Amino acid sequence: MFDVLTERLTGVFDRLTGRGALQASDVEAALREVRVALLEADVALPVAKDFIARVQAEAVGEAVIRSVTPGQQIVKIVHDALVEMLGGDGLPEGLLVHGEPPNVIMLAGLQGSGKTTTTAKIALRLQKEKKRALMASLDVRRPAAMEQLATLGKSIGVDVLPIVPGQMPADIARRAISAARLSGADVLLLDTAGRTTIDEEMMREAADIAKVAKPAEILLVADSLTGQDAVETAKRFHARLPLTGLVLTRADGDGRGGAALSMRAVTGLPIKFLGVSEKPDGLEVFDARRVAGRILGQGDVVALVEKAVEQVDRDEAEKLAKKLAKGSLDFADLEKQLQQVLAIGGLKGIMGMLPGVQKIKNQVSDAQLDDGQVNRQIAIIRSMTKAERAKPDLLNSSRRKRIAAGAGVEVSEVNRLIKMHRSMADMAKAMGKGKMPFGGGRMPSPEQLKQMGGGKLPGMPAGGMPGLPGLPGLPGNKKN
Ligand SMILES: Nc1nc2c(ncn2[C@@H]2O[C@H](COP(=O)(O)OP(=O)(O)OP(=O)(O)O)[C@@H](O)[C@H]2O)c(=O)[nH]1
Ligand SMILES: [Mg+2]
Secondary structure (H helix, E strand, O other): OOHHHHHHHHHHHHHHHOOOOOOHHHHHHHHHHHHHHHHHOOOOHHHHHHHHHHHHHHHOOHHHHHOOOHHHHHHHHHHHHHHHHHOOOOOOOOOOOOOOOOEEEEEEEOOOOOHHHHHHHHHHHHHHOOOOEEEEEOOOOOOOHHHHHHHHHHHHOOEEOOOOOOOOHHHHHHHHHHHHHHHOOOEEEEEOOOOOOOOHHHHHHHHHHHHHHOOOEEEEEEEHHHOHHHHHHHHHHHHHOOOOEEEEEOOOOOOOOHHHHHHHHHHOOOEEEEEOOOOOOOEEEOOHHHHHHHHHOEOEHHHHHHHHHHHOOHHHHHHHHHHHHHOOOOHHHHHHHHHHHHHOOHHHHHHHHOOOHHHHHHHOOHHHHOHHHHHHHHHHHHOOOHHHHHOHHHOOHHHHHHHHHHHOOOHHHHHHHHHHHHHHHHHHHHHHOOOOHHHOOOOOOHHHHHHHHOOOOOOOOOOOOOOOOOOOOOOOOOOO
16 A cells, blocks of 8 residues: 555665765755655645654754764654654554453444444454454444345354344444343444445434443544545544544555555544455554554664664674774674574575665575575584684684584585685775775675675675674575
């Protein structure tokens, strides 16, 4: 749903991160582009304005522009603002179903927004959590609406309140509550008739149902594909019903998605779920961080940055950084780095999280991202004596043979690791003199990656990952 937005933002960020230094005017220009991208994606104007103001306040400061990786810092600032706009950093809010049973969940929304489907989806989810659910249709308007829910109930194995022809919605609600009590249901789901907000009578009916049933949750089900209208609808419903949350359906569609992004900011209501297919299991808990990551299309830079910080001991990292700068990196250090690669998800994990990787994915074969090779490299280092690890110059051919046998690999693989270590040490020296590989936090080109595959160019993109003083190179391609 966010494809267009993602594409636009990726363009803006590629230009930002592709450069080393940034001027305040570069940042301003980029933020103007972000603003246009948001508006084109249908984000409500006041929301887009607020968003840009928030980002601007943080991004234009000297601290960002002067930092080693200004582009990436700005991506992170935009990311955090996006998370904030979508509902904040905390864990996704669950459903309010922990009170005295039966906890009532009422679903309301425009015609065809996906209320009935979502009712069944939520029931199925609760059932998986070992909660007993009962569903009831209060839709007396549309012929066959009640049968629709009954059929869904059967297919997912959730109880549905028997149909009593001619009963009015508020009365059905009362009957449903006693049925839920009698049957010991934990949660009662009330599916209501679709309505238009201008239909005063139906809005009153919904308000009456809410009065009778006193729901713990009143969820507004909104179609993400309806653009700006969805925002307006949410405001109108919220004025008449004490809504507690939003469900955005058809997130699997290719709408512009911006309206969905504005919903939280405009209504202040948490987005609880995304509907992602027509099927009963097509419901995702809405997680602001995940969605923000997806929208930015920056792989998951933020996850990588955080994982790195989590896994890498700061003191160790600083020690290593000093050694790197002096060019005195030995094999014991290299082993630590290889361990870090595995700790943060292996080579494939890292590649998956790096921005811009989509573009070069095809050029790197799975063989080159094989963690088995990292493991073998660690085994080789472990087969060295302490003295050899500290003084790589000791490694003559007989020692290499012994090490290969100890690690269960070919001598050629030992040679390749030694070569890789040497070029890392060389590059470390260059970095120490202020020369960054690949010109600052940019992804290496496919050519550079291929070279890495050959074990010639060590160093994952230095990318400014805090706490990670340059990762070891991609392991050599087995064929060469
Ligand atoms: N692709 C996709 N389709 C959905 C989603 N949610 C609902 N639908 C489809 O949208 C159509 C309408 O869904 P319903 O659940 O009947 O909508 P409703 O709000 O109950 O409709 P009324 O009761 O007539 O107001 C159905 O064909 C659903 O399969 C979703 O998240 N993704
Ligand atoms: Mg319905």
